[in-house]
Amino acid sequence: MSYQTSVLRRLASEELKRRQGAPTTKQPAERVRLAAPATAATAMLASCLSQVSDGILLANSENTILMVNQAFCTLFGLGQPLAHWIGQPAELMKAQLFASTPDAHTLGQLLRGAAPRAPH
Numbered sequence: 001m002s003y004q005t006s007v008l009r010r011l012a013s014e015e016l017k018r019r020q021g022a023p024t025t026k027q028p029a030e031r032v033r034l035a036a037p038a039t040a041a042t043a044m045l046a047s048c049l050s051q052v053s054d055g056i057l058l059a060n061s062e063n064t065i066l067m068v069n070q071a072f073c074t075l076f077g078l079g080q081p082l083a084h085w086i087g088q089p090a091e092l093m094k095a096q097l098f099a100s101t102p103d104a105h106t107l108g109q110l111l112r113g114a115a116p117r118a119p120h
Helices: 003-020 028-051 070-075 090-100 104-112
Strands: 057-059 065-068
Touching: 028 065, 057 090
Parallel strands: none
Antiparallel strands: 057 065
């Protein structure tokens, strides 16, 4: 695991704890020092994702949304701003997607990356 990946995971875990009201383990000065390279990498990744025409959603092993690009939101008709989804459980987005999509089978295929079949 790269240093940046390790830092990003640690920061995501700390942010999740902060949002849930749990005490965090890092002191503010150390968090700032550790966050600088991760913040730069995150900004660069977000910039790259914004240029991609394919819909991309990144979630961690706990199914917390780490990043989503505008193409994903446009593809699935999600009206909230991108920042709304960051840190949210992927299940929340999935529930909204299935509630607003009449063809759940096709949606399931799209989410798995399979091309939808043409209707018979």
